[in-house]
């Protein structure tokens with residue numbers, strides 16, 4: 095059996111998709127992807143997801159921007175994402191680690207007012223105290239301008255898209271700063287849903 099070893103390379107990444115509930119889904123998906131400045135990341139789109147790899151601020155800036163560009167059409171959009179840091183599979187994106195942390199899409203998209211319902215789940219891999227780490231991050235989210243509630247297998251966040259992404263980015267930064275060797279976070283988000291929350 096091969097032993098896979100995580101390197102010291104701290105490239106972050108995300109595999110994500112948006113699903114606009116509209117006949118015009120092709121234009122909405124491709125339009126949102128095109129509107130975003132991706133010059134500070136490695137990015138690849140196929141028929142299933144888009145992969146984005148680079149420094150943490152750009153990963154969250156770009157995924158937030160693509161969702162907001164799709165959401166501003168008013169269409170109901172579902173967003174699914176898996177964020178990961180700590181276990182690079184190859185070196186193709188490494189050159190982007192030399193970029194600075196100045197994000198390129200914030201100015202254009204942070205003015206877009208858009209509410210979202212979200213469920214996120216944090217998976218600290220490679221550490222013994224994972225439940226303490228998860229509870230600490232859920233507690234921290236309560237001070238970030240979004241409504242936090244518990245559900246099975248995830249934590250629910252309701253609020254502005256911009257606040258939700260800022261909070262989730264901070265979760266990732268905190269995990270890095272606490273020395274977690276490999277962190278995975280899944281995020282499901284729904285915007286413009288015709289079905290209002292029952293909560």
Ligand SMILES: Cc1ncc(C[n+]2csc(CCO)c2C)c(N)n1
Pocket residue numbers: 110111112113119120123124139140141142143144160
């Ligand atoms: C962010 C994101 N990236 C890729 C896909 C996969 N996808 C499904 S339909 C379509 C457009 C026509 O090919 C694409 C690219 C997605 N849904 N969202």
